Amino acid sequence: MIDTLRLTAEDAIGLLERKEVSSAELHRAYLDAVAERDGELHCYLRTVEEAEGDGVPIALKDVISTKGVETTAGSKILAGYVPVFDATVAARCREAGLPVLGKTNTDEFAMGSSTENSAYGPTHNPWDPARVPGGSGGGTAAAVSAGLAPWGLGSDTGGSIKQPSALCGNVGLRPTYGTVSRFGVVAFASSLDQIGPVAKNVRDCARLYSIVSGKDPADSTTVEVPPVELPEGESLEGLRIGVPREMNEAEGIQPGVTAAVQKAIELARELGAEVGECELPRSVEYGLACYYLIAPAEASSNLARYDGVRYGLRVDADTYYEMVERTRDAGFGDEPKRRIMLGTYALSAGYYDAYYGQAQKVRTLIAREHAAAFERFDLIVSPTSPTVAFELGEKAADPLAMYLSDLLTIPSCMAGLPGLNIPCGLSDGLPVGLQLIGPQLSENTIFRAGHALEGALGFDPVPERLR
Amino acid sequence: MSTHAWEPVVGLEIHVQLKTKTKMFCRCANGFGGGENTQTCPVCLGFPGALPVVNRVAIEWTIKLGLALDCEIASHAVFARKNYFYPDLPKGYQISQYDLPSCINGKVLVPTAGGDHEIGIVRAHLEEDAAKTTHVGGRTGRIGGADYSLVDFNRGGTPLVEIVTGPDVHSSEDARRFLQLLRQTIVELGISDAEMEKGTLRVDANVSVRPVGSPELRTRCELKNMNSFRFVAQGIDAEVARQIAVYEAGGDVVQETYDFDAATGTLTPRRSKEEADDYRYFPEPDLVPVEPPSDLVERLRAEVPESPARRIRRIEAGLDLDRAVVLVTGGLDRLWEATVTAGAERVAAANVIANRLAGVDGDSVDAAELARLVEARDRIPRSTLDEALAKVGEPGFSAEPYLAQEAVSDTAELGPIVARILEANPGQVAAYKGGKEGLLGFFVGQVMKETGGKANARAVSELVREKLQ
Numbered sequence: 001m002i003d004t005l006r007l008t009a010e011d012a013i014g015l016l017e018r019k020e021v022s023s024a025e026l027h028r029a030y031l032d033a034v035a036e037r038d039g040e041l042h043c044y045l046r047t048v049e050e051a052e053g054d055g056v057p058i059a060l061k062d063v064i065s066t067k068g069v070e071t072t073a074g075s076k077i078l079a080g081y082v083p084v085f086d087a088t089v090a091a092r093c094r095e096a097g098l099p100v101l102g103k104t105n106t107d108e109f110a111m112g113s114s115t116e117n118s119a120y121g122p123t124h125n126p127w128d129p130a131r132v133p134g135g136s137g138g139g140t141a142a143a144v145s146a147g148l149a150p151w152g153l154g155s156d157t158g159g160s161i162k163q164p165s166a167l168c169g170n171v172g173l174r175p176t177y178g179t180v181s182r183f184g185v186v187a188f189a190s191s192l193d194q195i196g197p198v199a200k201n202v203r204d205c206a207r208l209y210s211i212v213s214g215k216d217p218a219d220s221t222t223v224e225v226p227p228v229e230l231p232e233g234e235s236l237e238g239l240r241i242g243v244p245r246e247m248n249e250a251e252g253i254q255p256g257v258t259a260a261v262q263k264a265i266e267l268a269r270e271l272g273a274e275v276g277e278c279e280l281p282r283s284v285e286y287g288l289a290c291y292y293l294i295a296p297a298e299a300s301s302n303l304a305r306y307d308g309v310r311y312g313l314r315v316d317a318d319t320y321y322e323m324v325e326r327t328r329d330a331g332f333g334d335e336p337k338r339r340i341m342l343g344t345y346a347l348s349a350g351y352y353d354a355y356y357g358q359a360q361k362v363r364t365l366i367a368r369e370h371a372a373a374f375e376r377f378d379l380i381v382s383p384t385s386p387t388v389a390f391e392l393g394e395k396a397a398d399p400l401a402m403y404l405s406d407l408l409t410i411p412s413c414m415a416g417l418p419g420l421n422i423p424c425g426l427s428d429g430l431p432v433g434l435q436l437i438g439p440q441l442s443e444n445t446i447f448r449a450g451h452a453l454e455g456a457l458g459f460d461p462v463p464e465r466l467r
Numbered sequence: 468m469s470t471h472a473w474e475p476v477v478g479l480e481i482h483v484q485l486k487t488k489t490k491m492f493c494r495c496a497n498g499f500g501g502g503e504n505t506q507t508c509p510v511c512l513g514f515p516g517a518l519p520v521v522n523r524v525a526i527e528w529t530i531k532l533g534l535a536l537d538c539e540i541a542s543h544a545v546f547a548r549k550n551y552f553y554p555d556l557p558k559g560y561q562i563s564q565y566d567l568p569s570c571i572n573g574k575v576l577v578p579t580a581g582g583d584h585e586i587g588i589v590r591a592h593l594e595e596d597a598a599k600t601t602h603v604g605g606r607t608g609r610i611g612g613a614d615y616s617l618v619d620f621n622r623g624g625t626p627l628v629e630i631v632t633g634p635d636v637h638s639s640e641d642a643r644r645f646l647q648l649l650r651q652t653i654v655e656l657g658i659s660d661a662e663m664e665k666g667t668l669r670v671d672a673n674v675s676v677r678p679v680g681s682p683e684l685r686t687r688c689e690l691k692n693m694n695s696f697r698f699v700a701q702g703i704d705a706e707v708a709r710q711i712a713v714y715e716a717g718g719d720v721v722q723e724t725y726d727f728d729a730a731t732g733t734l735t736p737r738r739s740k741e742e743a744d745d746y747r748y749f750p751e752p753d754l755v756p757v758e759p760p761s762d763l764v765e766r767l768r769a770e771v772p773e774s775p776a777r778r779i780r781r782i783e784a785g786l787d788l789d790r791a792v793v794l795v796t797g798g799l800d801r802l803w804e805a806t807v808t809a810g811a812e813r814v815a816a817a818n819v820i821a822n823r824l825a826g827v828d829g830d831s832v833d834a835a836e837l838a839r840l841v842e843a844r845d846r847i848p849r850s851t852l853d854e855a856l857a858k859v860g861e862p863g864f865s866a867e868p869y870l871a872q873e874a875v876s877d878t879a880e881l882g883p884i885v886a887r888i889l890e891a892n893p894g895q896v897a898a899y900k901g902g903k904e905g906l907l908g909f910f911v912g913q914v915m916k917e918t919g920g921k922a923n924a925r926a927v928s929e930l931v932r933e934k935l936q
Contacts, residue, residue: 065516078515085509087516182753184516191752219518220754298752301550304559305513309618320610324552347550347747356749 002029005147005462009204012056012150026150027051027099034102034148037466041124043133043143046070047102055097058208059143059152062103063110064195065184066090073186074106074118074136077331078312087184088219089153089195089212096211101149104139108333109303110160110188112136113405116396117335124392125168127430127463131389134164134405140198141168145463151199151208155185157192158291159384159409165198165421166384166433169461171205171450172198174409176440177416178223180209181216187302189295190221192413200461202422202450206230209443229444231451237272239449241265242377245277246284247408253386256427261383264424264434267456268381268449278373278380283366283411290366291410292403293346293359300343303336338399367415374439379449382408384421384433412437420446423459431459472679473714475707477636477672478687481649483532483628483659484596484667485525490624491595492519492562497626499665503619511624513557518753521546525626526569526757528658529593531767532628533570535652535774536588540764544569544592544757550747554610554618555597563594563629565748569757575652577644578779580788586645587633598623609737634673634684639700639707646670646696647796651775654798663694670699674706676714685720690734692726702727705734790817797825805834811841819844823856831860839866848874850920875918876926884922885930888913899935907931 002021015021031047038044045062048069060066063073065083067090072078086094093100107117115123115138123138125131126146133142137154141164144152154161156174165172173196180195187193197208210228243265248258269275308314308327315326332340346355373380385405395402412419417437424434434453438446460467490497493510500506509517530540547565573588599622604614630649636642650668653661661668675687690706693699705727710720725734775795782800783791785807794800799820806816819841824832840855847855847869855869875881888910889896899906910931915922 063516065514071515073515081515083509083514083516085514085517182516183518186515187753189752218520220520221752297749301548301560301747301749304550304552305515305557307552307554307559309554310512310557311514320554320616321552344747347749349745349747352747352749 002026003147004030004033004150005466007147007150008200009056009150009207016055023054023057023097023099024051027057027101030057030101030149033146037146038148040129041126041142041146041148042121043104043123043139043146043148044102045072045074045105045120045139048100051099053094053097053099055099056150057101058093058098059101059104059140059149060090060093061137061140061152061154062106063155063186063188064090064103064153065186066100066103069100069103071103071186072120073110074108074120075331075333075336076119076313077306077327078186081312083184085184088181088216090184092212093153098211104137104143104152106139107136107335109186109299109336110136110155110157111299111335111339113159113163113402114390114392114395115139115164116392117333119333122392125389126466127169127389128465131391131430132167134167134385134389136160137164137198141165141170141172144168144170144198144200145461146466147462151197151204153195153208153212154198155188156194156196156413157188157295158413159406161196161198162384162409162419162421162433162435163405166423166435167389167431169423169431169459169463170198170200171202171423171454172196172421173205173209173443173446174413174419175209175213175443176418178221179213179225179441179443181219181222183216183218189298190302191298192291192295202420202447202454203230205420206443206447226441226444229447231444231447233448234452234455235272236268236449236452239273239379239445240377241268241273241275241449242278242373242380243275244280244284244373244380244382246280247380247382247411250284250386250407252404252407253383254388254427257383257386257388257432260425260427260432261381261434264453264457265381268453271452271456273449276377278377280369280373280380280411282362283369283414284407286362287366287411287414288403288407290359290362291406291414292342293355294363294414296339296343297346297356298343299336300340300347303332303340306331363414366411370412370415370417371439378442378445379436379438381437382435384409384435388427388430388432408435416440418443418446420450422450422454422457423461424453424457425459429464473676473707473711474679475637475703476634476675476677476684476687477642477703478634479632479636479642479645480671480673481630481646482669483630483653483661485528485626485628485658486660486667487522487524487528487626489522491522491525491593491626492624495624501621503617504621506621507623511557512620513559519562519751521754521757522626525593526759527763527767528656529569529591529628530759530764531656531771532653532658533573533591534764534768535656535771536570536573536575536591536630538570538573538588538591540759541567541569541571542758542761543567546751546754546757547748548751553597554616555600555623557598557620557623561595561597562751562754564592568592575645575648576776577641577648578776578783578788578792579644583776584641586635589631589633591628591630594627594629596622596625596627634675639703642672642703643696643700644792646699647792648775651796651798655772655775663696666694669694672699672703672706674703674710675720676707676710686722688720688722689724690727691724691737693729695729698727698729701729701732702734705732709734785813786817790814790821793821797821799824799827799829802829802832802834802837806838806841809835809838811838815844816841819856824859827860831862833859833864836864836866839870843870845923845925846874847872848921849915849924853920874923874926875921876923878926878930881914881922881927881930884914884917885910885927885934888917889931889934896935
């Protein structure tokens with residue numbers, strides 16, 4: 001009997017190597033768990049019954065194109081769309097022999113922080129099904145925590161990997177922009193979108209990152225990636241950790257979150273890290289506002305292709321323009337429509353300089369501010385999310401409150417920097433996430449620190465109610 | 468009513484499809500061939516998640532063209548997205564260089580009898596072509612009112628260079644001469660067939676008029692849909708006339724885009740609803756800036772051949788401007804030079820090449836053999852010369868067998884034929900004697916016809932002139 005709730009990918013690799021279990025048996029065990037628990041959680045939009053490959057099965061967020069498997073990005077406008085090609089990350093998983101378990105739920109076009117914006121219904125948090133799993137990658141994060149996948153891939157534009165991992169109590173990496181190919185991943189905001197791994201622990205996360213990362217000729221924005229080192233060791237000797245005041249004292253951070261994060265920082269000091277204060281004033285003050293100009297602007301353009309002409313939904317009409325209008329009206333939910341409008345406005349003649357152009361300038365400032373911090377520190381830390389998982393419906397009617405969920409993840413995304421979430425404790429029985437941010441291409445340092453802290457924290461990633 | 472003279476002010480926008488092996492942003496085959504929608508892939512069909520990757524050759528060719536047009540080559544060029552909805556645009560945006568194009572501030576010197584006429588090149592930028600739409604049904608042939616529209620995405624994503632001139636063109640004749648030179652430049656670079664009939668070269672004209680001597684730039688109208696140099700010239704003339712009439716009637720020209728119908732000579736305004744006002748340009752985040760290293764630019768500069776304009780100036784010295792223009796814009800000046808070097812007389816060689824070898828690939832002709840034909844042109848029968856010139860481009864052509872035939876120049880043989888022709892055409896004879904000396908050619912032609920092309924044209928011509936004195 002395979003205990004999918006506890007099994008890590010590394011454990012699974014051991015079982016496979018010792019031939020104690022086959023890849024197909026693993027795949028079946030997870031699908032059995034899905035059959036048992038996903039009715040309540042709704043992590044998967046669809047499962048793949050045939051196991052292909054000889055490795056550890058994987059869950060893929062539904063923004064990742066999978067050849068022959070419907071890919072909807074959580075939107076009605078892509079209902080029935082079956083890609084004829086694999087995203088590069090899907091192809092790399094296939095080449096590595098990882099059978100796909102299924103496609104996981106996401107806010108529509110990855111726009112959201114709770115997975116409530118999925119056109120196919122929300123995902124529920126395995127720690128408390130009355131609460132959200134975070135978003136947009138709530139499906140993958142909840143699946144990993146609920147033992148419905150040993151690991152999975154998400155996509156992160158402003159926090160869609162890190163924030164759900166924080167709310168579900170697992171490990172999620174948003175890698176350095178350009179280290180993982182975006183080819184075949186349904187685009188939200190191209191200059192911000194990054195694909196990354198979600199797993200039960202840091203070593204699994206690093207292992208999956210090593211499989212999917214690397215330069216891709218099909219994505220011009222990718223770069224050469226240094227070899228990934230699986231983290232070992234328990235010491236943080238020699239590591240300089242910065243604690244940006246604004247990101248740790250921001251309004252709206254719950255006391256329970258602050259307490260757990262402070263404890264983790266104290267632990268880092270005990271492990272030998274040199275901890276000091278730093279400042280990122282403009283990043284925190286302007287990050288969110290700039291993000292909500294740049295991301296919707298790019299989204300308004302990226303979503304223009306859904307016109308009903310070639311694939312996905314089409315609502316017929318007498319003329320071409322009417323057909324496009326009706327298709328988009330029927331196919332897009334409220335959040336994509338809201339962002340298309342925001343973005344269209346931000347790019348309009350006469351407003352471009354004041355909005356999109358200005359936001360790009362501030363983005364450069366944010367990158368510089370981070371670079372300055374990294375002259376003194378190897379990593380900076382903060383809570384990943386200001387709050388623990390909130391209740392379904394709690395923020396659904398208030399977009400601004402929802403947007404604030406990403407206040408602390410957004411600045412480093414704007415700067416293209418890597419960030420890792422590790423669980424660092426519980427508040428009111430719900431996981432609290434610690435965010436570790438490093439300079440570009442510092443994933444190995446982040447993994448090393450995350451691994452050492454994870455060992456010292458001893459967090460049990462299995463939701464209490466499922467133990 | 469105003470009585471002053473008007474000067475046309477015209478700027479041209481030229482689109483050139485590059486004949487790269489593959490498309491601009493994907494590796495689909497580029498060019499004609501294959502059934503509809505067979506040269507397509509997720510990238511050029513705009514499937515979710517598909518990303519563009521620039522075609523390096525297209526970048527190099529654009530730089531090369533820029534160098535040929537005397538442009539500055541940007542060390543940092545950026546692709547942008549031009550956003551609008553149309554079924555020929557699968558992504559909902561066109562990827563195009565915008566505020567930071569690859570080539571800026573160039574010029575073309577058009578040789579004229581009055582000196583070089585400089586046409587400024589504001590910019591030359593790279594973009595992707597749209598797909599081809601066919602609107603079926605309805606009266607307009609456009610999307611509004613069509614019963615349905617067909618889209619062929621084979622053309623979508625073809626590399627397209629847009630060249631924008633300054634408002635330096637002041638007549639339809641200026642436009643024609645400039646376009647001929649530009650086309651020849653493009654063809655010689657080997658980057659495009661640049662054929663208007665096939666749409667691989669497309670020209671739009673921005674036309675305004677102003678009182679002669681005024682420096683002002685008045686409201687301009689854009690002309691589209693002109694698929695030959697001749698139609699461009701006719702379109703400009705028609706629009707200039709229309710605008711002058713508007714001003715002279717006390718009206719004002721309203722900015723508008725017109726389709727020029729060459730068959731009727733009419734200008735039809737496009738429905739403004741189909742023209743998007745705001746393209747919401749922003750830098751294409753899926754691509755990185757184009758930053759060509761200077762050694763690449765220098766290598767490309769070294770590959771640019773001597774410009775057609777310079778060659779016109781060079782060869783006109785020993786010839787004349789008109790013949791030089793015809794030879795160069797026909798791509799035949801190098802053959803002419805080689806033929807002259809091989810011993811042919813300059814003007815005779817120019818006449819034979821320009822009049823008889825238009826459309827022939829100059830490189831396929833053995834200049835030494837052609838020189839022998841030019842030299843013997845009056846001595847051998849016309850029919851023999853025709854036959855020889857028709858074959859002069861074939862591999863291994865030798866003039867030898869044709870040179871053996873002598874044209875009939877014996878007066879005793881030709882005399883009676885000339886007399887017969889003059890007798891049969893009394894009206895023309897009278898007209899000639901009345902001063903219409905141009906009729907000489909008519910009589911010579913009749914004699915040539917009578918002799919089956921075997922007569923020596925010069926001998927016939929002398930004989931006719933003698934008899935008519």
